[in-house]
Amino acid sequence: MAVTIKDVARLAGVSASSVCRTLAAPDKVRPDTRERVQRAVAELGYYPNRAARGLITGRTGNLGLIVPDIANPFFPDIIKAVEARARELDYAVFLADTDEDPAAEVALIRAMSKQVDGFLLVSARCSDDELRSVYRDLPVVVVQRRVRHVPAVTFDDHDGILQAVGHLATLGHRRVAYVAGPRTSWSNKERQRILRLTTSAVGVELVDTGHAAPTLDGGTAVADLVLATGATAVMTFNDLMALGLLRRFRALGVEVPGDISVVGFDDIPLAELVDPPLTTIALAKQKAGRAGIDMLIGLLNNPETAAPRTVLPTQLTVRASTGPARRG
Amino acid sequence: MAVTIKDVARLAGVSASSVCRTLAAPDKVRPDTRERVQRAVAELGYYPNRAARGLITGRTGNLGLIVPDIANPFFPDIIKAVEARARELDYAVFLADTDEDPAAEVALIRAMSKQVDGFLLVSARCSDDELRSVYRDLPVVVVQRRVRHVPAVTFDDHDGILQAVGHLATLGHRRVAYVAGPRTSWSNKERQRILRLTTSAVGVELVDTGHAAPTLDGGTAVADLVLATGATAVMTFNDLMALGLLRRFRALGVEVPGDISVVGFDDIPLAELVDPPLTTIALAKQKAGRAGIDMLIGLLNNPETAAPRTVLPTQLTVRASTGPARRG
């Protein structure tokens, strides 16, 4: 059986409340009592049960972090930043993966909600209403999404996309395909919207190839469709899909960027590793994790604040997967 | 405020006990009571507080999953399998990343230990004694490690390494370098031991290049050292390090496999994506996650069992990063 506050109290020869006090406010107990308690704590390796504490204080010291897919290298960078920052602030992070399934997302939030003080939801796939309903019960910060009345950290997709479209236009591309990500993804909708605006502004035709899974296999599956559109360049919802395209293009003998240019989104660590290295729109991932936690903790300490917003920069990173348009 | 069992009881016009019973054993209450309760539960969106339940039952329904580095694509495959299997069995998984830091590992286990029913520790970096001490308090299953008296799921590294060394020997390699992973890694020690055995058995010289971080950058950093050994082939502790080597080799104009062959470990999804695709020793990752959970649940239901062991297969996957040895 795990060691409880009573075990410590018994060993130290004091009451449970004295143990509690020693831990919470060491200067409110007599030095000799304090010392006896501290020795007992050390000897038994006592560690308070945060769940039980949460029952009475309403605070567990835990935060929930939910992402759609840990296998997508985009998320680990954010997760690492979140965990590092949370550790600094003495919070534990409970991480869960929804497998891109909105239903699983809601179920997970349900299951965790009584055991955490708040949620950081990254690229949440559930509906706005569900999100707001969670927010009614518990502090929530969404990352890479925007929902009315809910605190959010987002990326300035407009800036990055503008750079990318400008880059392609300069290279002579006049027909650009976009491979969309999940229908349930807010940022996918956003990127589609921005792409329509920016391409038409510079006289580039935007071709839609429909939705695909935001994974390697998703990209691979849609590659032939992309080629069939006759586009000289393709942008994807994320880097994994772009890498999937590259894989299929190589198998088909389609040259990149000779036959077609490819632009991804996220700048995951693999992007520069493949052949050719991937041109992509980089997001300030670490900053996002840190900003998200800081915002969440702020909400915890100050629940009545209006929903804050943070927008983080994006930056086109040009590598070898983009080049001059093949002559139509 | 969150909805509690009392709220449900009040709305249904019954006692808390009846609500509890309806949820645990629906057939032990009268149909009309059951229906009233179920309607109230649905209406209020009631969900029991697992932490409070754990207080009395000694079971939280949560499992702890700890990995050294989520950013290493090796782990997400295991994590996914664990979460899928846990969900089937109606357990929630609390996942944490130790950043390859043994101290953080111990701290995390401490922090979580009262909130979970057991731990699945993947590639645990802490000492044997620390591990056994955790095991005294709580059921623990280690994956990719072996500690006396502690239940374990491991991979048959011997088989995979034998295949790899045989493969290289057949290609004419007589001098093979090994880039070691973390000192704290059990499987690194194990692989080193097996390599010494198998290479000497087939008359291949094994060159040690010392330890490096089990990451892309770790591999890149050690690349020059590898070349300096004059080895015609190099094996690494994991795929990430191998990819780091490839990156540096490309920058140096060193051809793979023309100048040097490269063999990784793990078969992460990127391995077949880079150029050249990486020859690597594949591990049954999904099976490991599933087997680990099943073993852990088994322990939960039957605490007195002797520490079980499962060994999963490994398989050399030959791709283009290995070829005939350059003529000395």
Added chain:
DNA sequence: TTGTACGCGTTATCAC
């Protein structure tokens, strides 16, 4: 300064 008593949300036990 210290200990007692109570309550957090839940389940197990026992009367009824």
Added chain:
DNA sequence: GTGATAACGCGTACAA
């Protein structure tokens, strides 16, 4: 079949 009641580990008002 149902409802009090106690107990889990902890924190805090209150009494001593």
